[in-house]
Amino acid sequence: MAPFDPIHSLYTALLSTYGPQGWWPIRGVYTKQNNHYRTLSEEERFEICLGAILTQNTAWKNVEKSLVALQKHDLLDPQKLERMDMQKLALLIRSSGYHNQKAKKIRAFLDFLKQNKPVTREHLLAVWGIGPETADSMLLYAYQQPVFVVDAYTKRILSRMGLVEKDADYELVRSLLESAFASKTEQEKVKIFNEFHALFVEHAKQYCRTKPLCEHCPLNALCPKRL
Numbered sequence: 001m002a003p004f005d006p007i008h009s010l011y012t013a014l015l016s017t018y019g020p021q022g023w024w025p026i027r028g029v030y031t032k033q034n035n036h037y038r039t040l041s042e043e044e045r046f047e048i049c050l051g052a053i054l055t056q057n058t059a060w061k062n063v064e065k066s067l068v069a070l071q072k073h074d075l076l077d078p079q080k081l082e083r084m085d086m087q088k089l090a091l092l093i094r095s096s097g098y099h100n101q102k103a104k105k106i107r108a109f110l111d112f113l114k115q116n117k118p119v120t121r122e123h124l125l126a127v128w129g130i131g132p133e134t135a136d137s138m139l140l141y142a143y144q145q146p147v148f149v150v151d152a153y154t155k156r157i158l159s160r161m162g163l164v165e166k167d168a169d170y171e172l173v174r175s176l177l178e179s180a181f182a183s184k185t186e187q188e189k190v191k192i193f194n195e196f197h198a199l200f201v202e203h204a205k206q207y208c209r210t211k212p213l214c215e216h217c218p219l220n221a222l223c224p225k226r227l
């Protein structure tokens, strides 16, 4: 019998509870099948990267409004967006909050794209306004590289399950999750990491909220509830 592996068990339990999540939504559409293997167009990649910046410190529904506004003005294109006045750009993305800051971050990302450097974690982290979670979201969802995206929901669930400390470092959590799937192929990892991150988000919204709903939680039997 295979030894008990808490990370794999968690992934299996979440996937069987919620099913495929179809991330990353493009034009507001979640693709629940084979999105991970579909080659994305440059335009789709760019939209995902913009979403990764815009979603910093805000809910996705606010980001969607900004993306719709950009789309309406035909600005989901790096060249067109670059010609856009910063203040006008900030107004268009106002629904995402911190709009002046985020307009500057988008501009910094556009400058990076213009340099035609390889899109690596190291290069992305060197761009002003792009931290680990944003860089990893871009790498995984836009560039389909096997990198795990860790967010506050991931840490909350893993710490309550006793798998990491509450204040665990981003890189430590990322390494724990990535190493659990080390034997998989690169393509399998992309598929799993894509799904697993989205499942963490869904579970944190449904049950493992700030005030958790443990009684009816599908992970009840697996979880030591270290609150």
Ligand code: SF4
Binding pocket: 157, 160, 161, 207, 208, 209, 212, 213, 214, 215, 217, 218, 219, 220, 223, 224, 225, 226
């Ligand atoms: S049992 Fe409670 S603490 Fe554990 S994952 Fe479920 S909601 Fe979170």
